Amino acid sequence: MSHNTLLVFEVTILVLAIFLGIEVISKVPTLLHTPLMSGTNAIHGIVIVGAMLVMGLPHKSTYLWILAFAAVVLASANVVGGFVVTDRMLEMFKKREPAKKVDASQDGKGT
């Protein structure tokens, strides 16, 4: 694929992702704003893949290696911390089965 073809393709999926992101969370109840913020925070931890890709480059200088190493450290803190914090928050919403139904019906009205 030529560089420009790839670029157009990438821009296409970028724009689609914008609409998808808006669509997917537009009906979230206030109740879940905090876990949602935390959950999306974990998802941008995907930057770890980028950090690993840089780290895996062949023939890199020590300078590049150090930058990449630091990036992997930071990104893995983002990933693990993000998912664990979100899980701890959501754990609290899981307890009572009947209560949840009441809540779900309110969500429909509220938004």
Place this chain on the structure above:
Amino acid sequence: MSYNLSNLLYLITIVAFILALRYLSNPAHARRGNQIGAVGMLLAVVVTWIKVGGTDWWAMAIAMIIGGGFGAVAARKVKMTAMPQMVALFNGVGGGAAALIGLAEIHRVLPEPGAPKVDISLAIVLSALIGSVSFAGSMVAFAKLQELIGGRPITYLGQQFVNGALFLGALGCGIALTSGVQDEWLLWVTVGAALLFGVLFVLPIGGADMPVVISLLNAFTGLAVALGGFELENNVLIVAGMLVGASGTLLTLMMARAMNRSVANVLFGAFGQVTAEAAAVAAGDGGGSVRSASAEDVAVMLAYAHKVVFVPGYGLAVAQAQHDVRQLADLLEAKGVEVSYAIHPVAGRMPGHMNVLLAEANVPYPQLKEMDDANPEFSRTDVALVVGANDVVNPDARNNPGSPIYGMPILDVDNAQAVVVLKRSMNPGFAGIENPLFYNPKTVMLFGDAKQSIDQLIQDVKTL
């Protein structure tokens, strides 16, 4: 692993993330959604590891153990009340990683024969710039919420000008790079200016507005990650980063709307700077005196009421008093008192903060009333018990056009027959604004740590 195979596996990760966000919209299966997202992330890491591990696989493992270990311990140990600053911290390091990738990439592409493609250098510059702002801004937000630095807005003369100059400076270096100046130190200058800008940008914003700021910085990090995807020609970074960028932006707007303010007003309004007019009005109101009561008095008021509404705020979170509040509520219910909780959407430090805490204490959901449902009920409420809330019950938001929070929807606790405010001292709240509610003749204050006060109330109600 081939390019196509790894991209197909990354597609599974993308689907997992989309499902995670969808599931997060409903309390019933939000947790499963988060787990699906985590599995998707694990898949992407393993795929990448196999793909490029090579001779450096051990270094990647060490880096992941250090970072992941820190993340796991910090996230496990943190108290529920400190969650907001944890989110800020983890958001910041993600932005930092994106900025470092930008610095590494510019080092790699500049010496290659022929100038780097404009779109690549543009992506590098923007991701380094936005990632740095997000990193520095998140660290300041963390420090404010952790109370390492004061929560009050910090302002000085010419602030907007300095911020603007820094931002333009960062942008200028970036433009020079994209237009073919082959000096990688320009990117370091960009990053340095962006870091400083991030600090100065968040410093003037009051602690009460931090949730909106963290949400915005979260969107920033997402955007920086998506741009990183352009640098590295990697789809999963583009899609996942942009999902967060878009959803984070929407979430920021929704939160600002819940506070009845524009995002621009939150970011640049130097919230909490009391105008001269408001100060004058507050001084006038301050003529009234504050009544303080003992726990016994309050216990009697509560036990003989027909309807009591709890109004929780950040003080409840700080004191970890949610279980005690639940206990007191149970005790009152046993005495035939009708109990409910009025939840302001931005009470606490994050939207939904109170819901999380009260859910932890197993408070039945039907007792939790959102603001619009709670407000009409105050007129037939005997006692509104305000537990560590301040700005969200400040009548100035309704009555005083000079107040910085004028126009913000509040809980109308002053419509109740009596108001009891549990508060540590007469210090103004996190946003640093006077609250005339405390001078209202209907109001009595019960000073002390919220948890101790509630415990005392429990003892006293039991003996009645």
